Structures are given as C-alpha cells and as structure tokens.
Amino acid sequence: MIPFVRQFDFTYGAVEPVSPLIRRVTARNPGPFTFTGTGTYIVGPDCPGARVAVIDPGPADDSHLAALLAALDGQTVSHILVTHTHRDHAPLARPLSQATGAPVLAAPPIRRPHDTAVAIEEDDDDDFQPDRILADGEVVSGDGWTLETMATPGHASNHLAFVLREENALFSGDHVMGWSTTVVAPPDGDMVAYLASLEAVIARGFTTLWPTHGAPVTDPGPFLRAYRDHRLGREAQIMQRLDAGDRSVAAMVPLLYATVDDRLWPAASLSVLAHLIKLVAEGRVVAQPEATLAATYRPA
Numbered sequence: 001m002i003p004f005v006r007q008f009d010f011t012y013g014a015v016e017p018v019s020p021l022i023r024r025v026t027a028r029n030p031g032p033f034t035f036t037g038t039g040t041y042i043v044g045p046d047c048p049g050a051r052v053a054v055i056d057p058g059p060a061d062d063s064h065l066a067a068l069l070a071a072l073d074g075q076t077v078s079h080i081l082v083t084h085t086h087r088d089h090a091p092l093a094r095p096l097s098q099a100t101g102a103p104v105l106a107a108p109p110i111r112r113p114h115d116t117a118v119a120i121e122e123d124d125d126d127d128f129q130p131d132r133i134l135a136d137g138e139v140v141s142g143d144g145w146t147l148e149t150m151a152t153p154g155h156a157s158n159h160l161a162f163v164l165r166e167e168n169a170l171f172s173g174d175h176v177m178g179w180s181t182t183v184v185a186p187p188d189g190d191m192v193a194y195l196a197s198l199e200a201v202i203a204r205g206f207t208t209l210w211p212t213h214g215a216p217v218t219d220p221g222p223f224l225r226a227y228r229d230h231r232l233g234r235e236a237q238i239m240q241r242l243d244a245g246d247r248s249v250a251a252m253v254p255l256l257y258a259t260v261d262d263r264l265w266p267a268a269s270l271s272v273l274a275h276l277i278k279l280v281a282e283g284r285v286v287a288q289p290e291a292t293l294a295a296t297y298r299p300a
Helices: 062-071 093-100 191-204 220-243 249-256 262-281
Strands: 015-019 022-026 039-043 051-055 076-081 104-106 139-142 145-151 160-164 169-173 208-211 285-288 296-299
Touching (some): 015 062, 039 062, 051 145, 062 093, 076 093, 076 139, 169 191, 191 220, 191 262, 208 220, 220 249, 220 262, 262 285
Parallel strands (some): 169 208
Antiparallel strands (some): 022 039, 139 145
C-alpha cells in the first residue's frame, strides 16, 4: 500500500512558510486532478530585497496572482520555473513575469493533445512559451538557494522537477504526488519513461518531496518504492485481466479502479492504455489493430 499523505493544513491565498527556504501559496482550484489546488512555491529567504524563484505559478486566476504578488512584495523574482505545461501549472507564468520582470524557464512546450477519445482536465496550455528552455542538470541560483533541473518525463514528455540542493529536496510537480498516483496519459504520457524517471528520483535519496498539489512527502524512500511497486502491480493486474478474458480497456477499468472516484475513470483508462502500450512494445501483449483505447488486446 502506498502511504498517501492526505492530511493537508493550508489556507487559500495565504503565504505559508513550510521550510527555511520555501514558502507556499495555494490557488483555489480544487478538483479530482488537483486535490486541494495548485501549490505555488517561493524559494529563497523571506526577507526584504532577497532574490527568489517561483515554481509553478498555477492556473489563470487573478486572485492567485494577487496573492503571489503580495507574498513577493519587497523581493526580487529572478526566475519563474514551470514543471510542465498543463493548465493547472503554467498559465499564470506570463502574467507573473509581466508583473515582476522575471523570465519564465521551462522545457519546450507540448504541441500534441492527449488521446482525443477521452477529455481530462490536465490538458496543455497551448499559449505557453518560456523565455528560456531548461536542459536536464541545468542550475539556477539566488540568495542562499540553488535549484538543479531534473528531467522527469512520463506524466508529460516535458516534465521537469527541481532539486533544492540546500535542503536535499525535490519539487516533484506531478511526477510524484503525496495524495494520489499520477496520471500517465498517452500519447504524450509514456509509462516506460515514467518508470525510468521514478527510478532516477529513488536513486537520489531526497529528504523531502514537494509536489505541486497537496502536502509534502517527508519519508520519500518507502513512499517512492511503494509508488513504483503500485505501478508494477497494476501492470500485473492488467495481465491477469487479459488472462481472464478481458479484451478492452473499457472492460478492465471498472474492475481495476472499483475503489476510485469514477470521475477519474477516463484518466485511469489512459493509464491502463499507457501500460498496454508498454506491454505491446515488450512483446507480452498483442493489440488489434494497434494500441489505442478502442483496440482489442490479448496475451502474446
């Protein structure tokens, strides 16, 4: 079982110190994909004149922008960092940049949709354009803080996480969340890439994970191993359903996700598809005619 962290004390719009170098402001955009809302992080000392960074400004929300600007009053924003271009993370980056003069840094934007047969909330901000493209391992710094870019594709092909070296902490975006497993939605989401990224995060031995949604994960080792084992267990369950005679994603999802909010079933179907694409590529499953939501599947 994944030791989810679902107890989360916060106040919408308030700037909340959560570590010596981190403050958080939570946007009022709760939902089945965003939990209590988008947590925007301010990295740097909480003192006048400090140079700070902002991670994941959040959705297009004037009240959230006003709350961020109030929290940043008297400080200089040197960098605006975006983990990925989904609409609960990226749209406010440009208005915040215009208000503060700080450049927006991110991976290249995505210009391809999720599977058009399923609509989910986490689609991309088509208007997003960073001022500077970040590469894996690139470092930016300010007053007493150093952030290292860590490429973590899988949830999105352009997903980045950010390592706060001074606290051995990772801003994990949506790659790892404390309250839920992560949606991996083809064609942009990729299960092979996701599992490889998860192994890379496990190998770093972080002290704390700061997801964009919800509470931090303060004991990452066991949590991440359980997160990985859950994915591998889901893959085994899919193989069991195929062995039992299920031949479609639609037949599997109600059984595999019987205890999950059915509003998440469309997204869950895409995660099942991501597993099936991986299994087809490995030669363990055959898809007719090809691996899509509408395909017929059988064990190889």
